[in-house]
Amino acid sequence: MYLGLDLGTSGVKALLIDGAQRVVGSAHGDLDVSRPHPGWSEQDPAHWVQAADTAVAALKAAHPNELAAVRGIGLSGQMHGATLLDAGDKVLRPCILWNDTRSYHEAAALDADPRFRKITGNIVFPGFTAPKLAWVKNNEPEIFAKVAKVLLPKDFLRLWLTGEHISEMSDSAGTAWLDVAQRRWSPDLLAATNxxxxxxxxxxxxTQAGGLLRAELAAKWGMHPGAVVAGGAGDNAASACGMGTVKPGAAFVSLGTSGVLFAANGSYLPNPQSAVHTFCHALPGAWHQMGVILSAADSLNWLSEITGKDAGELTGELGDDLKAPSCVSFLPYLSGERTPHNDAVIRGSFTGLGHESDRAVLTQAVLEGVAFAFRDSLEALHAAGTELTRVTAIGGGSRSRYWLKAIATALGIPVDIPADGDFGAAFGAARLGLIAAEDADPHAICTPPETAESIEPDRALSSAFADAYQRYRALYPAIRGVSS
Structure with missing residues (x-):
């Protein structure tokens, strides 16, 4: 048996698979996000441990014999978080999360140093870890002076599981401290942030071993001490392992809290000016590119809270058939945006509202706005030298067929729906645990699922969507001009 632990923003998912990669069971522990100031987003790392313990305890209650047979554990986690520890591994402050934009001034200052883009292959985004440490130094110097270790969120769970300070390439590539081509820390970039x-x-x-399960936890959960804990992956690379998106040309579109257009690469292909992320993949000798939008399904969740209707009800009001875009446009910049704008200050907007703009029109505009944000990422990937001919849809938002039709038509390429199953980050993490424990061939394990259905672009609406996309593109500079 093999266990995957995925530390997300809203919870920790634990998933068990057997040697044939069949899902045996899964469980969840909930998390909340603290937003003490506008643009801030934090979590207490102790809550990650509690949520992981809750999830594994639920698996033990439901599948004690299977949990006892676990040989490998894989970790996946939300990226970029700054988890600061003192010399005794005590947490110094709440973790500053991936969608926290307070450090945009520090990010701009680091990005102005040409070494960062040259060595990392990426813009220094405010969500990355390095500018967060620069912010702590500038605003909380007494805490910065005590920092003995900086860990990414999933690697704080690893510390709890194994007692080791270890990370891996895919997650570390999102810190702005990794030499992404050479797959090692850059002393120069670290020194630039003191x-x-x-x-x-x-x-x-x-895919390598990254520690062994501590005897204390093994006894608590009825597991064998010394189970291998794999290096694991950042959440998007873990999802790619779960989806089998590991060979050059393979791609997926993720409709989670944030949105990702992910493309696997067989070589290092940086193009930071496009605002595309170029990171190490979780598999050795592989890299990936991705366009990232900060509020994908979160945009629909926001509308759900405002209207008092759940997301399924909102999308259900649109019916099954894709409609031509209305005159209402939505910019999904509720937390700023990464690709292609790298703008922490910009905020979302509706334009073109009229007395006739009912709830369904607003929902349609939100779905289209996110679809057009993915089109922005597709154009940025094209500028970075990556051409996509089709994508596979994952994430909670992919349950909406209407949304997938809008995305296929906005992108102009087919969107594949995988066969029923759990192929997300927790499954990818479990696969990495299997590979590390058994020294298995990564490409033999990380195979793609069967495609249940392909959604083709609606060619009859392609022109209408192209016109609406151009209107969408024109809105950013106009809104930016009045943003503080």
Whole structure:
């Protein structure tokens, strides 16, 4: 048996698979996000441990014999979080999360240093870890002075599981401290933020062993002590492992809290000016590119809260057939935006509202706005040298067929729906646990699921969507001009 633990923004998912990669069971522990100031987003790392313990305890209650047979554990996690520890591994402050934009001034200052883009292959985005440490130094110097280790969220769970300070390449590539081509920490970039390699975890590949399960936890959960904990992956690379998006040309579109257009690459292909992320993949000798939008399903969730209708009800009001875009446009910049704008200040908007703009029109505009944000990412990937001919849909938002039709038509390429199953980040993490424990061939394990259905672009509406996309593109500079 093999266990995957996925630390997300809203909870920790634990998933058990057997040697044939069949899902045996899963469980969940909930998490909340603290937003003490506009643009801030934090979590207490102790809550991650509680949520993971809750999830594994539920698996033990439901599948005690299977949990006892676990040989490998894989970790996946939300990326970029700054988890700061003192010399005794005590947490110094709440973790600053991936969607926290307070450090946009520090990010701009680091990005102005040409070494960062040259070595990392990426813009220094406010959500990355390095500018967060620069913010702490500038605003909480007494805390910065005590920092002995900086860990990413999933690697804090690893510390709890194994007692080791270890990370891996895919997650570390999102810190702005990794030499992404050479797959190692950059002393120069660390020094630029007044840190050094002693304050970083050691690095392994995602498929390699990254510690062993502590005897205390093994006894608590009825597991064998010394189970291998794999290096694991950042959440998007873990999802790619779960989806089998590991060979060049393979791609997926993720409709989660954030949105990701992910493309696997067989070589390092940086193009930071496009605002595309170029990161190491979880598999050795592989990289990936992705366009990232900060509020994908979160945009629909926001509308759900405002209207008092759940997301399924909102999308259900649109019916089954894709409609031509109305005159109402939505910019999904509720938390700022990454690809292609790298703008922490911009905020979302509706334009073109009229007395006739009912709830269904607003829902349609939100779905189209997110679809057009993915089109922005597709154009950015094209500028970075990556051409996509089709994508596979994953994430909670992919349950809406209407949304997938809008995305296929906005992108102009087919969207594949995988056969029923759980192929997300927790499944990818479990696969990495299997590979690390058994020294298995990653490509033999990380195979794609069967495609249940393909949604083709609606060619009859292609022109209408193209016109609406151009209107969408024109709105950003107009809104930006009045944003503070």
């Amino acid at each position: 840190l050094d390699e002693r304050q970083m975890p050691s690095l392994v590949e995602g």
